[in-house]
Amino acid sequence: MALIASPFRRPRLRNGLWAALSLPGIAWLCLFFLAPLYVVLAIVFGTLDPLFRTPVPVWNPLDWHGGQFKYVLTHIFGASGIFGPALLRTLVYVLVASALCITIAFPVAYYVARLAGHRRGLILALLIAPFWISYMMRMLAWVNLLAVDGLVNKALGLGLFHVHVQWLSGRGIVVILGRVYGYVPYMVLPLYAGLDRLPQSTLEAARDLGANRASAFVRVVLPMCRSTIVAAVLLTCLPMLGDYFTNDLLSASPQTSMVGNLINETVNAPGEKGYAGGFVMLVLVVSLLPMLYYVRSVSRAERIAT
Amino acid sequence: MPYSIYTTGIGWRADKISTDIAALSNPWDTLWDPKYRGDTAVIDDWHTCMGMCLLRAGITDINTSSPADLKVIKNQLDDLSRTTNPTVTITMYNDLPGGRFSQCEMWSGDIVNAQYYLPKGTSADVLRYWFPSDGKGMVDNDLMVILSGGENPVLAHHFLQYMLDSKVALRNFGWTGYQPPQRSINTDTLVKQQYIPANIASAVVKEEYFDVGYRLLELTVENDAAWHQIWLAFKAGA
Numbered sequence: 001m002a003l004i005a006s007p008f009r010r011p012r013l014r015n016g017l018w019a020a021l022s023l024p025g026i027a028w029l030c031l032f033f034l035a036p037l038y039v040v041l042a043i044v045f046g047t048l049d050p051l052f053r054t055p056v057p058v059w060n061p062l063d064w065h066g067g068q069f070k071y072v073l074t075h076i077f078g079a080s081g082i083f084g085p086a087l088l089r090t091l092v093y094v095l096v097a098s099a100l101c102i103t104i105a106f107p108v109a110y111y112v113a114r115l116a117g118h119r120r121g122l123i124l125a126l127l128i129a130p131f132w133i134s135y136m137m138r139m140l141a142w143v144n145l146l147a148v149d150g151l152v153n154k155a156l157g158l159g160l161f162h163v164h165v166q167w168l169s170g171r172g173i174v175v176i177l178g179r180v181y182g183y184v185p186y187m188v189l190p191l192y193a194g195l196d197r198l199p200q201s202t203l204e205a206a207r208d209l210g211a212n213r214a215s216a217f218v219r220v221v222l223p224m225c226r227s228t229i230v231a232a233v234l235l236t237c238l239p240m241l242g243d244y245f246t247n248d249l250l251s252a253s254p255q256t257s258m259v260g261n262l263i264n265e266t267v268n269a270p271g272e273k274g275y276a277g278g279f280v281m282l283v284l285v286v287s288l289l290p291m292l293y294y295v296r297s298v299s300r301a302e303r304i305a306t
Numbered sequence: 307m308p309y310s311i312y313t314t315g316i317g318w319r320a321d322k323i324s325t326d327i328a329a330l331s332n333p334w335d336t337l338w339d340p341k342y343r344g345d346t347a348v349i350d351d352w353h354t355c356m357g358m359c360l361l362r363a364g365i366t367d368i369n370t371s372s373p374a375d376l377k378v379i380k381n382q383l384d385d386l387s388r389t390t391n392p393t394v395t396i397t398m399y400n401d402l403p404g405g406r407f408s409q410c411e412m413w414s415g416d417i418v419n420a421q422y423y424l425p426k427g428t429s430a431d432v433l434r435y436w437f438p439s440d441g442k443g444m445v446d447n448d449l450m451v452i453l454s455g456g457e458n459p460v461l462a463h464h465f466l467q468y469m470l471d472s473k474v475a476l477r478n479f480g481w482t483g484y485q486p487p488q489r490s491i492n493t494d495t496l497v498k499q500q501y502i503p504a505n506i507a508s509a510v511v512k513e514e515y516f517d518v519g520y521r522l523l524e525l526t527v528e529n530d531a532a533w534h535q536i537w538l539a540f541k542a543g544a
Binding site for chain 1: 343344391393394395405407425534537539542543544
């Protein structure tokens with residue numbers, strides 16, 4: 001009997017073990033993602049202390065008030081649309097920065113994964129090197145480099161001319177390039193991991209069937225790493241959406257304000273914490289769309305693979 | 307207990323700004339001068355910055371609840387964004403001497419500190435500070451506070467006593483740049499003892515400023531909300 005029963009029990013035991021191992025992760029998610037998210041909801045749909053204008057969270061969804069969230073939504077468009085420009089700016093900056101990141105990161109990751117040969121370890125180490133220095137320190141370094149008398153202007157002047165470009169005076173392009181610089185390593189590594197797993201045999205089959213290098217790249221490599229590209233873009237897009245200190249350090253001008261700056265501003269102002277929660281909800285909803293696309297493209301890739 | 311006193315004025319680098327800002331009929335105008343677009347900063351504090359907008363427009367009630375005055379503030383902030391696109395920050399003590407911008411709304415304590423953040427080889431002579439000589443500007447103070455439920459009230463009082471000692475207060479001023487409220491500390495002593503270069507002597511806060519200057523006060527709940535909404539629109543870059 002024991003010999004017959006064991007093949008059925010082992011998978012069940014194994015499944016139980018994996019379920020148990022996933023428990024800490026699930027508990028972590030519940031404690032540090034779902035619970036805080038509920039707190040944000042309770043504040044957004046809560047009320048304000050009439051005297052101190054501190055948020056009074058309402059825990060029962062049946063008692064929620066939509067006033068603060070409505071204020072945010074009704075001030076995005078139209079004559080009273082004070083938040084519209086910052087939200088649009090966020091979208092444009094993040095899209096342009098992500099496009100630049102992928103343009104820089106993909107060739108680098110492709111080279112390391114497919115062509116670097118024995119130099120791969122060294123290049124990977126160099127790619128990881130920026131992670132050894134904190135993001136804020138790297139941005140502070142740029143504040144010095146981009147100063148009027150900084151190295152960037154000196155380099156542009158080639159030692160012959162006096163270049164007086166005020167890079168840190170509220171220029172959108174500087175904020176975008178700062179993000180590209182800061183987030184590009186986060187894109188290279190997942191792209192490398194995905195490209196490294198591409199089966200060589202498939203690429204060889206494409207070449208055997210008459211595809212040239214470009215055609216094999218467009219028809220085989222790109223479709224096979226679509227989910228990798230989406231994951232890499234997501235990994236950089238999502239933190240970029242909420243990032244406010246790149247902007248604070250490289251511009252600090254209201255003309256480059258993004259949604260992260262709105263959150264930072266309102267969360268510190270009396271009576272406006274609910275607005276901050278409203279902006280968080282907007283970012284969450286916008287983030288969910290590419291997340292859903294990623295889940296869909298991964299499951300489709302898995303279906304094709306099986 | 308008052309801990310430090312300060313004024314809000316305009317700081318600038320004379321080697322970068324050719325205009326003698328102090329000699330202008332309305333010195334606040336310089337922060338709106340398109341000639342200094344990208345070269346200007348204002349204080350990232352809603353009441354201080356919006357109060358300055360009122361003073362520029364000749365309105366001295368910097369705690370106003372008048373809708374017309376609030377409209378003036380909004381228009382001033384819109385103009386400010388359009389004309390000079392200022393940096394909104396509280397790091398003037400570092401960024402003005404560092405050259406990130408050449409003129410800014412500034413707390414007097416920060417211009418005193420700025421002399422220590424100048425690039426190597428740049429003399430403190432390039433720094434300037436303007437505050438109305440008749441004292442009719444924003445003047446304020448920070449406090450030392452003992453909690454009524456504090457565990458060590460006697461020690462706390464000893465600490466206050468220590469900080470109020472003139473020598474200690476002066477030494478503390480040397481570190482923070484923010485002037486202590488002792489009567490023995492005045493323009494002459496501070497310049498003479500080289501705590502403040504003569505070219506920024508106008509950063510010294512005089513006792514009479516508190517008689518004629520304007521103070522930022524707590525606003526009513528509704529008024530506070532109205533001020534914050536204007537500030538939020540400005541900070542959002544609308």
